[in-house]
Amino acid sequence: MIEHIEAALHRPNFIAFVVLFLWGFFIMITHPNLVKKLIGMYLVQTSIIFLLVTVGAKKEATVPILQGSDATGSATHQIDPADYTNPLPQVLTLTAIVVQVATLGVSLALVTAIYQKYGSLDEDEILKRIE
Amino acid sequence: MTNHLPVIIFLIPFLTAICMPMVGLKKRHWCRPMALAAVFAMCVAALVNFSLVLDHGESRYAFGGWSISTSLPAAPLGIEWVNDRLASTMLVALSFLASVCLIYGGPLLPQSLGKQVVHYYTLILLLISGLSGIVFAGDLFNVFVFLEVAALSAYALVGIPGGRALLVAVRYLILGTLGASFYLLGVVFFYAATGTLNMADLAQQMTDKPELMTSKAIIAGSTFMFIGLGIKMALFPLHGWLPGAYTRAPDAISPMLAGLMTKIALYSWVRIMFWVLGAGAEIGHVHLLTLLGILGAVAAVVGALLALSQQDVKRMFAYGGISHIGLILIGFSQGNQTGFAGAMFYLINDAFMQAGIFFIAGAAIYQHGARTVDELASLRGGSPWMIGALIILAMSMIGIPPTGGFFGKWQIILSAIEEGNYLAVGAVVVATLLTMAYFQRLFVRIFRDRPTSASAPRVETHLSIRVSVAVTSAAIIVLGLCSDPIIKFFRDVAASAGL
Numbered sequence: 188m189i190e191h192i193e194a195a196l197h198r199p200n201f202i203a204f205v206v207l208f209l210w211g212f213f214i215m216i217t218h219p220n221l222v223k224k225l226i227g228m229y230l231v232q233t234s235i236i237f238l239l240v241t242v243g244a245k246k247e248a249t250v251p252i253l254q255g256s257d258a259t260g261s262a263t264h265q266i267d268p269a270d271y272t273n274p275l276p277q278v279l280t281l282t283a284i285v286v287q288v289a290t291l292g293v294s295l296a297l298v299t300a301i302y303q304k305y306g307s308l309d310e311d312e313i314l315k316r317i318e
Numbered sequence: 319m320t321n322h323l324p325v326i327i328f329l330i331p332f333l334t335a336i337c338m339p340m341v342g343l344k345k346r347h348w349c350r351p352m353a354l355a356a357v358f359a360m361c362v363a364a365l366v367n368f369s370l371v372l373d374h375g376e377s378r379y380a381f382g383g384w385s386i387s388t389s390l391p392a393a394p395l396g397i398e399w400v401n402d403r404l405a406s407t408m409l410v411a412l413s414f415l416a417s418v419c420l421i422y423g424g425p426l427l428p429q430s431l432g433k434q435v436v437h438y439y440t441l442i443l444l445l446i447s448g449l450s451g452i453v454f455a456g457d458l459f460n461v462f463v464f465l466e467v468a469a470l471s472a473y474a475l476v477g478i479p480g481g482r483a484l485l486v487a488v489r490y491l492i493l494g495t496l497g498a499s500f501y502l503l504g505v506v507f508f509y510a511a512t513g514t515l516n517m518a519d520l521a522q523q524m525t526d527k528p529e530l531m532t533s534k535a536i537i538a539g540s541t542f543m544f545i546g547l548g549i550k551m552a553l554f555p556l557h558g559w560l561p562g563a564y565t566r567a568p569d570a571i572s573p574m575l576a577g578l579m580t581k582i583a584l585y586s587w588v589r590i591m592f593w594v595l596g597a598g599a600e601i602g603h604v605h606l607l608t609l610l611g612i613l614g615a616v617a618a619v620v621g622a623l624l625a626l627s628q629q630d631v632k633r634m635f636a637y638g639g640i641s642h643i644g645l646i647l648i649g650f651s652q653g654n655q656t657g658f659a660g661a662m663f664y665l666i667n668d669a670f671m672q673a674g675i676f677f678i679a680g681a682a683i684y685q686h687g688a689r690t691v692d693e694l695a696s697l698r699g700g701s702p703w704m705i706g707a708l709i710i711l712a713m714s715m716i717g718i719p720p721t722g723g724f725f726g727k728w729q730i731i732l733s734a735i736e737e738g739n740y741l742a743v744g745a746v747v748v749a750t751l752l753t754m755a756y757f758q759r760l761f762v763r764i765f766r767d768r769p770t771s772a773s774a775p776r777v778e779t780h781l782s783i784r785v786s787v788a789v790t791s792a793a794i795i796v797l798g799l800c801s802d803p804i805i806k807f808f809r810d811v812a813a814s815a816g817l
Contacts, residue, residue, distance in 0.1 A: 225492075228499075279459055286462075286498075289470055290470060294473075297488050301484045301485060304480065317485070
């Protein structure tokens with residue numbers, strides 16, 4: 188048990204992910220206000236993107252772009268892959284952010300239409316007005 | 319040219335969707351012909367693709383030429399699409415059903431839509447292209463992107479009627495996005511453990527390094543992926559969004575959603591389960607297929623029970639769909655060729671059944687204003703053909719011979735007996751009896767009760783409604799009559815998945 192906690196403390200980014208994810212999940216499920224639900228949804232998505240970035244991070248490594256003498260004389264220089272980070276997680280992150288923005292756009296459009304129709308954002312209140 | 323066919327199939331509805339607002343806002347009456355032309359072209363391309371795959375075997379499409387060699391499996395550098403027998407078959411079913419749904423949808427659109435009709439066609443074409451992307455995707459992250467493309471169009475489509483549908487659409491959106499987030503989380507775990515997203519490459523790594531299957535990252539990743547896709551496919555305890563969304567969605571949309579959305583999500587789980595994890599996969603000492611079998615049995619029985627207790631016709635059929643997802647999962651979970659073939663056959667058959675049954679439910683509302691089981695009695699006087707189609711669909715849903723539903727269920731039960739899994743046999747039989755019970759309720763209302771209201775239909779049956787209902791009923795009978803070669807074909811596919 189102790190070693191599990193210790194191992195977790197060595198990776199504060201994972202703790203941050205878990206906190207963000209559960210926080211968003213909790214808001215999403217419990218809050219009756221539709222906009223706050225969407226905020227919770229946004230937190231959940233952001234936490235996963237955060238995890239994706241932190242998994243791809245690497246200490247003392249740089250962008251995988253060859254510069255200066257490396258670029259021209261790559262045949263003579265040995266290129267060590269350990270010096271460079273994998274760009275794929277960042278690319279995935281960008282795509283996931285685009286998806287997230289699109290989702291947020293659609294959801295806000297729907298919530299705006301609900302507000303214009305029923306004059307409330309509270310789910311229970313809206314259900315009462317529909318009856 | 320022919321090796322670019324998968325992308326062309328995807329681009330046909332996608333590019334038409336993009337051109338739609340440009341043309342449609344000026345000339346509104348062009349929208350429907352354009353959309354229909356696009357889906358028919360997609361149908362033809364899908365058929366050509368299917369015959370090419372049958373002749374030349376599977377092919378893989380590497381986007382932007384991102385692969386080192388052309389030999390199989392393609393190198394996992396870029397995004398890859400897999401065009402194998404399973405994908406091409408699904409694509410034929412998808413494009414065919416999509417065109418029938420579009421034929422049906424036109425006259426049922428509310429007149430109040432006006433200029434918005436452009437948006438309807440744009441969104442529905444985006445939905446079709448998203449679904450075809452999921453079918454082809456050979457890359458876990460690509461599946462996520464297309465799931466979201468399809469789902470975002472579905473959320474907007476559900477909200478079209480306004481009013482209560484908006485609230486249902488928001489609920490669908492919140493749950494659907496949660497599902498997609500869980501799926502993405504699973505993908506992140508897979509990527510962290512293996513460093514690849516390509517399905518073929520993942521499968522290779524799983525066989526090369528058996529210790530991966532017991533690692534926490536893969537266990538957690540596949541669990542999250544399953545929960546995510548479980549929400550998308552409306553597996554029983556995660557089905558919350560489905561009944562409301564299908565009931566409140568406009569009648570022009572719900573056949574498409576009922577027929578395709580959940581089935582395609584299930585298809586992508588089948589791809590991950592058999593082509594990535596492998597049929598013998600264990601998640602934390604639990605045999606994955608056994609677990610799925612139990613979940614499927616529960617979903618099949620509870621879904622049918624819930625359907626029995628509904629008053630609203632569309633809601634009843636929506637719960638029926640949840641029960642069918644359970645049946646299909648039972649078939650896949652037997653882990654033998656018969657089960658896989660039966661489940662795959664039932665999946666395609668169910669796509670037609672669900673679409674057809676929602677066609678009839680929508681037509682009943684359109685012509686007679688009949689939303690509940692009691693009001694359906696008015697169907698008797700005015701629409702004999704509609705009732706004939708309803709009988710065929712009911713026979714297929716219950717599982718009475720010449721229809722496709724019987725042969726699917728038969729194979730599923732046979733496979734369960736082959737494995738000695740009598741719990742699954744019992745679940746299928748109980749679900750069948752319950753299905754019979756809720757159709758009994760419908761038919762008692764239609765045939766025994768006196769119609770309370772005037773029996774003449776309010777509106778003339780539109781030709782396109784008749785065509786689409788006739789085509790789906792005929793397709794179910796044809797599927798049933800040709801079940802033997804189709805099931806043989808799927809057995810071969812199962813053999814290629816290592817069953």
